[in-house]
Amino acid sequence: MSLMHPYQVTDRNGVRHSATLADCLNIQRTPAARQSILDRTFHRVSAEGAEMQVEKAFFYLDLPRGQAFLVQPPRERFKHVDASARLERMLGVLPDSMRSQVQYLRVAYGLDELREKIVAADAGLDDRAIELMKAAVVHDHPVLLTRARLRLSLDRVDAQGAQFLAQYDHSPKAFNVTYATPELFCGDERALKNWSGTMDRNDLYKLPERGDHWVNYRRFLPSQDALSQLHVAVSDLAKGKPPAPASKAFQSLLARLPRGSGLSSQGKQDLRALFLWAKKKNLQKLQDQLFELRFGVTLEDSWYRNDDKNDIDTLWRLLKNLPDSHVEGNARLSEISLDLGGGGGSFSASTNEIEIGSTELAFKERFEDTLRHEVGHAVHEAHPDLVNGWLWERFGWAIFEPTQAGIDDWVAQMGAGSGWPALTATQKTQMRSLIRQACGAGSVWGPTVTPNAPSGSPWRVAGFGPRLAFEQSGDSWYEKNSQWYRAGGKAFAFNFWYGTLMCVSEATLGFINTRMPDAYAAMSPGEFFAEIYALFYDPGNPKRKNLPADVMKWLDRELGQLSAGREAMPKSMVGAKARPGKEAPRRRSQAGKGKPT
Numbered sequence: 296m297s298l299m300h301p302y303q304v305t306d307r308n309g310v311r312h313s314a315t316l317a318d319c320l321n322i323q324r325t326p327a328a329r330q331s332i333l334d335r336t337f338h339r340v341s342a343e344g345a346e347m348q349v350e351k352a353f354f355y356l357d358l359p360r361g362q363a364f365l366v367q368p369p370r371e372r373f374k375h376v377d378a379s380a381r382l383e384r385m386l387g388v389l390p391d392s393m394r395s396q397v398q399y400l401r402v403a404y405g406l407d408e409l410r411e412k413i414v415a416a417d418a419g420l421d422d423r424a425i426e427l428m429k430a431a432v433v434h435d436h437p438v439l440l441t442r443a444r445l446r447l448s449l450d451r452v453d454a455q456g457a458q459f460l461a462q463y464d465h466s467p468k469a470f471n472v473t474y475a476t477p478e479l480f481c482g483d484e485r486a487l488k489n490w491s492g493t494m495d496r497n498d499l500y501k502l503p504e505r506g507d508h509w510v511n512y513r514r515f516l517p518s519q520d521a522l523s524q525l526h527v528a529v530s531d532l533a534k535g536k537p538p539a540p541a542s543k544a545f546q547s548l549l550a551r552l553p554r555g556s557g558l559s560s561q562g563k564q565d566l567r568a569l570f571l572w573a574k575k576k577n578l579q580k581l582q583d584q585l586f587e588l589r590f591g592v593t594l595e596d597s598w599y600r601n602d603d604k605n606d607i608d609t610l611w612r613l614l615k616n617l618p619d620s621h622v623e624g625n626a627r628l629s630e631i632s633l634d635l636g637g638g639g640g641s642f643s644a645s646t647n648e649i650e651i652g653s654t655e656l657a658f659k660e661r662f663e664d665t666l667r668h669e670v671g672h673a674v675h676e677a678h679p680d681l682v683n684g685w686l687w688e689r690f691g692w693a694i695f696e697p698t699q700a701g702i703d704d705w706v707a708q709m710g711a712g713s714g715w716p717a718l719t720a721t722q723k724t725q726m727r728s729l730i731r732q733a734c735g736a737g738s739v740w741g742p743t744v745t746p747n748a749p750s751g752s753p754w755r756v757a758g759f760g761p762r763l764a765f766e767q768s769g770d771s772w773y774e775k776n777s778q779w780y781r782a783g784g785k786a787f788a789f790n791f792w793y794g795t796l797m798c799v800s801e802a803t804l805g806f807i808n809t810r811m812p813d814a815y816a817a818m819s820p821g822e823f824f825a826e827i828y829a830l831f832y833d834p835g836n837p838k839r840k841n842l843p844a845d846v847m848k849w850l851d852r853e854l855g856q857l858s859a860g861r862e863a864m865p866k867s868m869v870g871a872k873a874r875p876g877k878e879a880p881r882r883r884s885q886a887g888k889g890k891p892t
């Protein structure tokens with residue numbers, strides 16, 4: 296499984312809901328999550344009959360398709376420069392053999408932006424072309440711009456063409472737009488590149504060279520563009536680089552900012568920072584302008600149709616320079632009745648969304664840790680016998696299915712004190728049934744069934760090991776591992792997420808509780824290995840030195856050395872030039888089927 300964790304989310308009425316949400320999705324291991332995103336059922340919470348969409352930060356990795364997406368909450372679009380840098384840092388965590396498989400690096404704001412990337416790639420369409428196609432759609436149907444806060448997203452690609460949904464944050468009005476010949480439009484890459492090249496900062500084909508990975512039409516919105524620029528200006532100011540208030544660029548930025556209530560809370564904060572600076576510098580004119588922006592009440596119009604269209608690096612330039620490869624009349628518009636529901640669209644107005652800010656990730660402080668952990672799972676799966684053998688021999692970790700053989704092997708670890716060996720064959724059959732019941736159906740963080748044992752049943756005998764193991768596991772069993780049933784130097788627990796039985800040496804639990812960053816390592820043998828792996832490959836972590844010498848040695852020998860401290864290869868050696876001593880040669884391919892590097 297990927298990293299799914301229990302979260303508490305609070306809706307607009309202050310009601311709390313618990314939800315299991317992803318921090319990191321490895322699609323190779325959880326293909327169902329991808330389907331759930333396509334079905335628009337991912338990160339959904341039901342609250343009093345209404346479906347809420349939870350928007351939070353997570354990392355999406357699909358190596359066979361070459362995709363690495365950093366998903367962020369939609370309200371943080373103004374930080375796309377920071378998020379792009381973060382995504383690049385995260386990819387640095389991947390071993391070379393995995394990194395070389397990633398071809399599409401994207402930052403996506405919200406599940407809808409993520410979803411349309413997946414839809415486009417499945418249809419073999421370049422996502423940059425899709426975003427430009429949206430501008431062509433708007434060119435054909437300017438009526439789409441008559442309401443503020445348009446949400447334009449690719450819904451699907453079918454025999455009729457590329458199907459877009461046009462919705463609005465604060466209006467029930469919605470349209471379906473069919474673009475009939477997407478392959479013709481997308482196929483003419485030269486025309487698209489020239490067209491996109493009429494943009495300056497927002498040329499989609501030039502983004503990668505600036506380390507920018509947000510490919511979305513909202514970049515073209517004058518107000519979005521201005522808010523991002525404002526945020527950069529305020530960050531620069533904090534670093535001692537003040538703006539030039541009289542410059543044309545700065546005045547153009549102010550002219551495009553939304554006014555009054557149209558400002559995001561971050562926009563208000565940034566304006567405030569600028570205002571304080573203007574006050575300190577006694578810049579009266581700028582103070583007046585900022586004040587007007589902050590409190591001025593004008594008609595909300597995020598498209599700024601009345602501005603000088605040549606002045607601004609935004610949609611207007613695209614509309615003016617539409618290439619010939621777009622045939623006028625290609626986009627067909629039809630209004631959707633929202634009452635119908637379903638119909639392939641999630642007509643979620645913004646009121647049905649709960650956002651968790653990217654800084655509020657509860658479980659793990661750092662995304663990079665999460666990713667290292669996830670890579671650990673991938674390594675484990677590529678070498679199951681090697682890793683499982685080590686986990687058993689070195690740490691006493693084992694996990695058993697609640698089958699007859701599995702249960703028998705598990706209780707055998709408990710020894711005679713558990714009361715099991717003294718049972719008759721019939722009693723053993725009954726006890727296995729109770730253990731199976733107690734395991735539950737899985738995918739939950741605690742027990743759901745209390746085995747119903749009749750009075751006089753061996754289950755009720757004081758000191759009966761399997762029952763004690765069940766009762767002492769409890770909710771979030773990994774956090775309470777000091778209470779687990781113990782016998783013969785081993786500890787025993789039920790894993791309610793997998794519906795399985797576990798045993799581990801007491802010494803390993805002691806090591807987890809005193810020396811490792813997180814008790815989550817006691818969740819399962821697989822999570823333990825992923826946590827060990829993440830710690831080993833995180834040179835900056837102060838707890839790394841807690842890893843016992845033999846553990847370091849094993850990881851080092853079996854899984855390759857850290858780049859630091861690696862002796863450089865002689866320059867004449869084959870391959871030395873391509874990777875001058877950066878990465879140790881691996882004994883085994885880490886990703887299993889990575890491209891030869």
Ligand SMILES: [Zn+2]
Pocket residue numbers: 296297298668672821822825
């Ligand atoms: Zn994990």
